[in-house]
Structures are given as C-alpha cells and as structure tokens.
Amino acid sequence: MPALDPGAKRAILDAVAALESESIAALERLVRCPSTLGNEASALDEMARNYEGLGLKSQRVPTVPEKLASHPGFSPPLISYEGRDNVVAVHNPREAKGRSLVLQGHVDVVPEGAADMWVTPPYEPSIRDGRMYGRGAADMKAGDISNVMAFKALQLAGLQPAAQVQFHSVIEEECTGNGALACMVALPKCDAVIIPEPGPNYDAIYTVEVGVVWAWVTVTGRPVHVRDMHAGINSIDAAYRISTLFREYEAEMNRAERIHPSFFGENHPVNINFGTVEGGEWNSSVPTRTRIGMRVGVMMGRTAREVKADIEALVEKARQDERLRGAQIKLEFSGFMADPCIFDQQAPIVQAVRRNFSETAGRELRDYKASGLTDGRFFELYQNTPVACFGPESDSIHGIDESVGLDSFHAITRTIALTMAEWCGVEKA
Amino acid sequence: MPALDPGAKRAILDAVAALESESIAALERLVRCPSTLGNEASALDEMARNYEGLGLKSQRVPTVPEKLASHPGFSPPLISYEGRDNVVAVHNPREAKGRSLVLQGHVDVVPEGAADMWVTPPYEPSIRDGRMYGRGAADMKAGDISNVMAFKALQLAGLQPAAQVQFHSVIEEECTGNGALACMVALPKCDAVIIPEPGPNYDAIYTVEVGVVWAWVTVTGRPVHVRDMHAGINSIDAAYRISTLFREYEAEMNRAERIHPSFFGENHPVNINFGTVEGGEWNSSVPTRTRIGMRVGVMMGRTAREVKADIEALVEKARQDERLRGAQIKLEFSGFMADPCIFDQQAPIVQAVRRNFSETAGRELRDYKASGLTDGRFFELYQNTPVACFGPESDSIHGIDESVGLDSFHAITRTIALTMAEWCGVEKA
CATH class of the missing domain: 3.30.70.360 (Alpha-Beta Plaits)
Known part of the structure; x- marks a missing residue:
C-alpha cells in the first residue's frame, strides 16, 4: 500500500478534528430517527441527505425477496419491504488510480425495550461524560456517521479518493441482513469493505462472528x-x-x-x-x-x-x-x-485499519470474537471481498441506556479517513 | 312450601314446551353479542329488551368502585366501568303473598381463544346434534335466557309470581364479580337466589366452590x-x-x-x-x-x-x-x-330446585364441587341469602367449541319456572 503523503495525512487528521462538533450533531440527528423494523424511513432519508451533503447523488436500492431468494445468504423476511428502500451513493474519481472501497452501515435499530427504564428517552440523544446515549447511538449510527465524516474530512483537506467509493445504508441488519445483500448484488464488487460496527466496551475489530x-x-x-x-x-x-x-x-x-x-x-x-x-x-x-x-x-x-x-x-x-x-x-x-464468518485478519484492508487506528489512537484495536453477527458475512462469504469490521467502544447495545464513547467515535472516523486515503489513493477534490 | 296447583303446574310445563323455539332464538341472539370484558354493551341491551318483553321496566345499575371498595367481597377492577352498567328489572305482584326471589345471571364471556380452532365461529351460534355451540352459550347465556323464559312461561299460563322477583344481568362474573355485588347492594334483599350457571358435562347443582x-x-x-x-x-x-x-x-x-x-x-x-x-x-x-x-x-x-x-x-x-x-x-x-363458598344444600330453595328438576327431567341434578367460582358467593357469604346455583350440562366452557345441551337447557327453564311458581306463589297475570 502506498504510504500517504505526510502533509495529506496531517490535513486529513486536522479535518477530522475540525469536524468533531459537526459529527456529533449529525449523529444526534440520526439517533433521533426511531428506525426500528419497518420504521427506517426517516433514518434512510437522513443518510440520503448526508450523502447529498458530500456532493454525491443518493440512490435507492429496493430489497426484492423474489430476486434474492435463491441467494445462499438470503433470510426469510419478517415484513414487507415496501417504502423501506436502502440508500446508496457512489463516488467516482476523475481518474481511478487506487483500490475501490465500500463504506457500509445499517440504519435499523432494535426496539428500545422498556423506555421508562432509560435515564433519558431512547430517541432523544443525550451526551453525558463523553458518551452519547440513545438507541442505536453505538449500534451503529456512530459508524454510519463516521463513514460520512471520513469522506468529508478528505474533502475538507482538499482531497477525494482516487477510486470508487460506495456508501451503503441498509435496513434489517438486526433481523435478516437482506438490505445488505440487496445492495451488495445491486452494485459492482469493490476491492474491500469497511463496516464500522461497534465493539464491546473497547474499540475492537471483528475476527470472527457466529451465525444466527x-x-x-x-x-x-x-x-x-x-x-x-x-x-x-x-x-x-x-x-x-x-x-x-x-x-x-x-x-x-x-x-x-x-x-x-x-x-x-x-x-x-x-x-x-x-x-x-x-x-x-x-x-x-x-x-x-x-x-x-x-x-x-x-x-x-x-x-x-x-x-x-x-x-x-x-x-x-x-x-x-x-x-x-x-x-x-x-x-x-x-x-x-x-452463517458464521471468519474475517481474514491478513487482508491488507484489515492491516491498514489496525495500523491507522493504533498510530492515531495510541492503542490497539482489540480482537473481537463476536457471539453476535454483522452484515460483513455477505461480502466475505459470498463475494470474496475482504471486510474490516471494526468500531467504537460501546455500552449496552440492545439494552437500556445504550451509549457510545465519543472519543472512540472520532478515533474510528480518523481511522476510516486515513485508511480510505491510503487504500483508494487521493486526488485533488 | 305450598304445593303448586296441578293445573297450574301442567299449564306452566306446557308453556315452557311451547316456548322452546323462542327460547332457542333468544339464546342465539344473546350468543351473537361478543360480550367479552369491556364489550358487554350489546348483551346488556339484549337482556334489557328481554326484560321489557316480559312487561317489566329495565333499569341500569352502575358499578361504582368507590362505593364498593370497602365491601369484603369487592375485587380490584381491571378496567373502567363506564358504559357497562348492569341491567336489572323487578316484578312486583298485585298482592305479595309468597317469598321473593332473585333470578341472576352474568352476560360477560371469556375470550374465544384461537377463533380459527372453532368448528363454527364463536359468536355465530350453531346447532348440531341437539347442542348449541358458541362462546357463552353454556357459560351462562343459556341460564340468562332460562331466567327470562321461566317467567314468560308463567305469563303464558296466565299467571305471575305472587312475590317480588328481581332479575339481575351483570358484568364481570368472569374476573371480579363486582357487577353482581353492585346489583346485590343496590336492590332489596330477597328470600332466595337462583343462578343458572352451567354444570360440567351433566346437569348439576353447586354444593361448594373454591375462591380465586x-x-x-x-x-x-x-x-x-x-x-x-x-x-x-x-x-x-x-x-x-x-x-x-x-x-x-x-x-x-x-x-x-x-x-x-x-x-x-x-x-x-x-x-x-x-x-x-x-x-x-x-x-x-x-x-x-x-x-x-x-x-x-x-x-x-x-x-x-x-x-x-x-x-x-x-x-x-x-x-x-x-x-x-x-x-x-x-x-x-x-x-x-x-373467597370460597359452601351452598347450603338444606336450604328450601335448593330442595325445591332439586325436586322440580328430578320430577320433570326424570334424573337427579348431580352435586358439583366446583373448582371454579360463580357470583353465588356474594349472596351466601355477605347477605345470608340461600342460593340455588345449578344449570345445564355443558362442554368446553372457556375452551374451543363451547356448547350447551338444548334438552338440558329446557329442563333448567322448567325447573326455574316451577320453583318460582312454588316459591313465590302465583296470582293471575
């Protein structure tokens, strides 16, 4: 992997820092969308606006069971897919020099459980002691925003990726994965995938995940x-x-x-x-x-x-x-x-992510053997595309008072920005 | 107890027989009312029409928790009592010569369970092999109609009771009993109570019931x-x-x-x-x-x-x-x-019921030690009024395909009619 020019690297890191307040505001907006199963529309619209804000054209990708049913990764749906189309956006460089990349995230959240048990209401984001509380704040709206802000940081540094970058905002990661599957088959295969799913109570990278x-x-x-x-x-x-x-x-x-x-x-x-x-x-x-x-x-x-x-x-x-x-x-x-899935830790995308995280965070991304699952399996198992699935430290995902550490959130944004710049190469914006 | 004049007895029995079709039609109308908790209005209206059809004035008796809360028989309510007032009607003779009587029944039914498991829909009464099927057909809409038709049989025989007869149609026998309690305390105490609650799979009289x-x-x-x-x-x-x-x-x-x-x-x-x-x-x-x-x-x-x-x-x-x-x-x-309750089997009302049933049905009312309960406890425990709680043979009350035997239904009507005539005495209608 070509090393990133030190000046560009500095500029990107400065840009991520400059975008911290904006990142938090964007995360708050997304957490306010109560995007449980069947109610993802407002979150999908919000992500479309985020993509448009990057100067990209957002597109909808429907989830069509008839077209996916024969795919080995398809899961039997729970409800109709009408009015819940996934959102994607594609950046194409003026001249493709680097490797292409998918920045993927899901917008759906699990139900809030007993809302009365939350310290603050689940869809009213609240920041306390450096953490943002809210349903989905960690799983995985922080990651969704990191994807957007990483790209924006390059732009703020006067750069853009010198390869195709696809953004996928998908539904149903929490129950079928069919949204991820629909987007994967609808768009061209890329050279790597980043999915900023939360770690447990430390910043982590998924080495393996169970099936469900x-x-x-x-x-x-x-x-x-x-x-x-x-x-x-x-x-x-x-x-x-x-x-x-x-x-x-x-x-x-x-x-x-x-x-x-x-x-x-x-x-x-x-x-x-x-x-x-x-x-x-x-x-x-x-x-x-x-x-x-x-x-x-x-x-x-x-x-x-x-x-x-x-x-x-x-x-x-x-x-x-x-x-x-x-x-x-x-x-x-x-x-x-x-199905369960191993994430190849020798993959260059994984190694780049690990290196960029540790260099800028001063600590290592820790291995995470997940007894839960992500959308990463689709790319690894059915498309042979390496996936770096990693994300911020979190607390109580799927539980009461879910939260994400904001320092960790920014560290993930930095890591995605630097890795994208390295992986795709950069050109003047 | 003064024996009933044989001619009057014959006329009453003939009248009950003449009213069989009308009784079945009335029971069908009542079963069509889906009178689960909170939805008793149509059944209460139907009973009011039945009472008016006897030439009686129907009255409403509200269930007011504040007025009943200190009563030892009161149960904590599940829902509001608004729009669900019990229905009563009172017959007063020209000259009171006999003993007064309450004919009591509840109009509420338990939920139908899995409606798709019923052979015919639970609120569409269906007659097959001498049985009427429907939620509440046995528990206890057959009894509700027996109370009405017994009185009508006396009228058809040119007679009416020579003592006060109260009709109570109450809510919430299936969850609190507060409807029965409200009516009991709202009206004057009588000399006996008849409650035609169903037996198990034989015509039966309750000797004792558990509390719940x-x-x-x-x-x-x-x-x-x-x-x-x-x-x-x-x-x-x-x-x-x-x-x-x-x-x-x-x-x-x-x-x-x-x-x-x-x-x-x-x-x-x-x-x-x-x-x-x-x-x-x-x-x-x-x-x-x-x-x-x-x-x-x-x-x-x-x-x-x-x-x-x-x-x-x-x-x-x-x-x-x-x-x-x-x-x-x-x-x-x-x-x-x-609380649990013993029904005094030495009480004259109970003995009259047993005798009239066996004389006209050719079999005995069998003792029933109930591991379920009725509204009878209120009168026995808190008013010291003897209760004859007895009724038709039933199948699957609270279950799927609840039904009542129609022969048994008519036998109960006969028994109530003769017992009322004996107990209250009769005068020309």
Whole structure:
C-alpha cells in the first residue's frame, strides 16, 4: 500500500478534528430517527441527505425477496419491504488510480425495550461524560456517521479518493441482513469493505462472528376452564417445557470440544435467547396458544442450515415428549438464517485499519470474537471481498441506556479517513 | 312450601314446551353479542329488551368502585366501568303473598381463544346434534335466557309470581364479580337466589366452590445484546423459574390433609393457571420484561386474603432466589379476590330446585364441587341469602367449541319456572 503523503495525512487528521462538533450533531440527528423494523424511513432519508451533503447523488436500492431468494445468504423476511428502500451513493474519481472501497452501515435499530427504564428517552440523544446515549447511538449510527465524516474530512483537506467509493445504508441488519445483500448484488464488487460496527466496551475489530438462526415455536394446547385444567394442556407450561430442551441443546453446543479454534477462549459463544413470548388471553382460561421467538447461535464450522435441522430435531423430540402429548407444536423460520464468518485478519484492508487506528489512537484495536453477527458475512462469504469490521467502544447495545464513547467515535472516523486515503489513493477534490 | 296447583303446574310445563323455539332464538341472539370484558354493551341491551318483553321496566345499575371498595367481597377492577352498567328489572305482584326471589345471571364471556380452532365461529351460534355451540352459550347465556323464559312461561299460563322477583344481568362474573355485588347492594334483599350457571358435562347443582385470586407477576431482567447475554437476566427465563415456585405451592395445596371435607373426592381442586404471558420485543435482545397473569385457587376453609399472603411470600422467596439475583419482581393484584363458598344444600330453595328438576327431567341434578367460582358467593357469604346455583350440562366452557345441551337447557327453564311458581306463589297475570 502506498504510504500517504505526510502533509495529506496531517490535513486529513486536522479535518477530522475540525469536524468533531459537526459529527456529533449529525449523529444526534440520526439517533433521533426511531428506525426500528419497518420504521427506517426517516433514518434512510437522513443518510440520503448526508450523502447529498458530500456532493454525491443518493440512490435507492429496493430489497426484492423474489430476486434474492435463491441467494445462499438470503433470510426469510419478517415484513414487507415496501417504502423501506436502502440508500446508496457512489463516488467516482476523475481518474481511478487506487483500490475501490465500500463504506457500509445499517440504519435499523432494535426496539428500545422498556423506555421508562432509560435515564433519558431512547430517541432523544443525550451526551453525558463523553458518551452519547440513545438507541442505536453505538449500534451503529456512530459508524454510519463516521463513514460520512471520513469522506468529508478528505474533502475538507482538499482531497477525494482516487477510486470508487460506495456508501451503503441498509435496513434489517438486526433481523435478516437482506438490505445488505440487496445492495451488495445491486452494485459492482469493490476491492474491500469497511463496516464500522461497534465493539464491546473497547474499540475492537471483528475476527470472527457466529451465525444466527431465528426460530418461532408456537404451541397450541388444549384450552378448557381452569376447573377442568387437568383435561387441558396449558400452552404456557408446554412452551416452557420445550424451552428446557433448547437450554439442554445450548449447553451441549458450548462443550469445549464443539468450539471452533476461532472462538477459543470465548466463554459460552453459542447462545440461545428466548427473546419474545406471547400467550393466552385470560387468567382463568387455560391458554390456547403460546409463541416463543428465539435466536439460536451457529458455531463457526457449522452452517445455519445444519442448526435449522438441529432445531427441527429438537421440536420433533418435543412432539414425542410424553408430557406434551396432545399439544400441537408448530415451528417456523423467519428472520436470520445466517452463517458464521471468519474475517481474514491478513487482508491488507484489515492491516491498514489496525495500523491507522493504533498510530492515531495510541492503542490497539482489540480482537473481537463476536457471539453476535454483522452484515460483513455477505461480502466475505459470498463475494470474496475482504471486510474490516471494526468500531467504537460501546455500552449496552440492545439494552437500556445504550451509549457510545465519543472519543472512540472520532478515533474510528480518523481511522476510516486515513485508511480510505491510503487504500483508494487521493486526488485533488 | 305450598304445593303448586296441578293445573297450574301442567299449564306452566306446557308453556315452557311451547316456548322452546323462542327460547332457542333468544339464546342465539344473546350468543351473537361478543360480550367479552369491556364489550358487554350489546348483551346488556339484549337482556334489557328481554326484560321489557316480559312487561317489566329495565333499569341500569352502575358499578361504582368507590362505593364498593370497602365491601369484603369487592375485587380490584381491571378496567373502567363506564358504559357497562348492569341491567336489572323487578316484578312486583298485585298482592305479595309468597317469598321473593332473585333470578341472576352474568352476560360477560371469556375470550374465544384461537377463533380459527372453532368448528363454527364463536359468536355465530350453531346447532348440531341437539347442542348449541358458541362462546357463552353454556357459560351462562343459556341460564340468562332460562331466567327470562321461566317467567314468560308463567305469563303464558296466565299467571305471575305472587312475590317480588328481581332479575339481575351483570358484568364481570368472569374476573371480579363486582357487577353482581353492585346489583346485590343496590336492590332489596330477597328470600332466595337462583343462578343458572352451567354444570360440567351433566346437569348439576353447586354444593361448594373454591375462591380465586388473580395475580400478575412482572419480572424485569437486565437487558443486553445476546452476545453478552450472560451479563443480563432473561426475563422470560426468570418468569419461568418463578412459575416453578408456584407449581410447587400448588402441589402442596392439593395434599390430602389440606383438602376441606366439602371437597373430599375431588381430584386436585386447587388449581393454579398461568393464563397469560407476554414478554420481550426482539429475538436477538435479552427481553427486559415478562408479565405472567395467573389465577390461584383458594381452598374452602381459607380466605382469598390468606392466599394473597401466600402469593406475596412466594414472590418474596423468588426475590431471594440466587438464580434470580438482579431481577426485579413486581407483584400486583387485580381481578378476583374471591373467597370460597359452601351452598347450603338444606336450604328450601335448593330442595325445591332439586325436586322440580328430578320430577320433570326424570334424573337427579348431580352435586358439583366446583373448582371454579360463580357470583353465588356474594349472596351466601355477605347477605345470608340461600342460593340455588345449578344449570345445564355443558362442554368446553372457556375452551374451543363451547356448547350447551338444548334438552338440558329446557329442563333448567322448567325447573326455574316451577320453583318460582312454588316459591313465590302465583296470582293471575
């Protein structure tokens, strides 16, 4: 990789510093968009404005299940894709001299949970002690803004990348990844991808991530009056019985001999989460139906389809369970059907990111073996494009009082700016 | 009790027979009213029309929590009472010679459960093989119509009761009983009460009923991303752990030495039902809150307040549970806070009902030791008025494809008509 001219480097770093207030304001605007599943429109519009602000033309990329269904990375959708088109923008240099790059991020956030438990409301960003609090502040709106501000810093330094740079702002990273997949197949393949997903409570780079399968188990019992309850089957009790089978499976999947070397040293990397439950209508009626929504981790070395088969076998076992006789158990898969993924740490893009971070932050990006997943898998597994998936230190993503460290946020912006300048080369803006 | 003149008796029985089609049509109209909690208006209006059809003036009796709260039979309400006033009507004879009587029934029904599991839609009454199917057909709209048609049969025979007869159509028998309580305290005390609540799968008379307490347990866990799930507390798992404490308590409460003699021979009379559950928002987030709604039976000889204290102690035990450390557990009581009740089988009203049923049906009303409850407790426990609580054979009340046997329905109407004529005496209409 050609070293960046020291003057250009200095100018870019100064520009990132000069843009700190503007970066924070842009992040606040984005956090104010309550972009949960199905409600991403305002966040997508905001990202389109951000791209236009860079002088780029923003375009919409629809997510069309019919066109993606045969792709091995496709996951069964939860809801319609109408009115939720992804946003992309493409910078083309006057003369392409360097390597092309995708700067990718998702705009969707998970639900805020119990809003009353937040110190400040989840969609009203609040800065306290150098951290911004808000749903999505860390996961991953800080990264979305870092992508934009890194490019803007080059511009402020009088430069622009000397290669194609694609910006992807996508939906459904939190449930299917289909937004990322739609954009990946709609645009030309680039030479590398940067996805600034948050680390845990330190700035981190993803070395590997688990796969995830979402499954929905609906138990239909036999409803009766409580006075006759022993003639009925309580679907809530039955669902709980089934959940214990999944917990046994989880324990088995975390036995040391089943852990792939890429996850050595990680405590309990294969997690099953019962994330939603709903059942019954009346305290004095034996509940007819209970539905549990769950998320099952997939260890590296296995596939989502294999875990799907495991889940089918578990449900079949439940159907044979004497204590569940008479219950009907329905199993559905919608949402994630995502394979695990190793991020090649020898890839030049990864090495450039690590070097630029440590040189400017005075500390190393730490390895992160993720028991959660990102959109990075699409590029690594299905396009053979190296991905640097790294990001700011965060607290309580998916939880209450999610926050991102603002120093770390700026360090990530710096790292993206310098890496882009190196990777793509620069030309006068 | 003065024997009924044989000619009058014959005329009344003929009248009930002549009214069979009209009775079925009236029951169909009432079943068409989807009178679940909060939606009782159409059923109340229908009962008002039925009373007006007898030449009586219908009146509304509001349920006013402020006026009832200090009554020992009051239960904490679930929703507002606005627009849901109970309906009563009072017959007064030209000359009061006999004993006064209340004909009571509730118009509310429990939710239909999974409507798609019904052979015919729950609020579209359907007659098959001598049974009417529909939510509430048995519990207890058949009884509501029997009350009306019994009176109409006397009229058709040229007679009317020679004592005050009160009709009460009340709300919330299925969750608080506050409608029954409001009507009881609003009207003068009578000499006896008839409540035609359904039996199980045979025509039956209630000899005793359990009490019931409704409790709501809300577990707030510690929400985090699934990738960190062992730092969090999954509220669904936590709620399950708490439910196991209740199942242990239930087993203890059903030990033979804890069963009151009035329930001897009944299998497992003290039931705990987990009737509703709701928790979490997202499969890949550890769920913040889970709420379980439950119904806990109260054995004869104990009080609802004692069981409330038991539940409080169980929840306190859960709070101390090492496996639930860090979870917040909230306990609320709304809905039933109802004491158990013995129905005095030596009461003349009960004996008259038994005799009239067996004489005209050719079989006995069978004793029913109910592990569910009725509104009868208010009159027995708090007004010292004997109650004959009896009714038609039913199938699947609170379940799917609830139905009532139409022969049994007519037999109950006959029994009420003859008993009313005997109890109140008759005068020319």
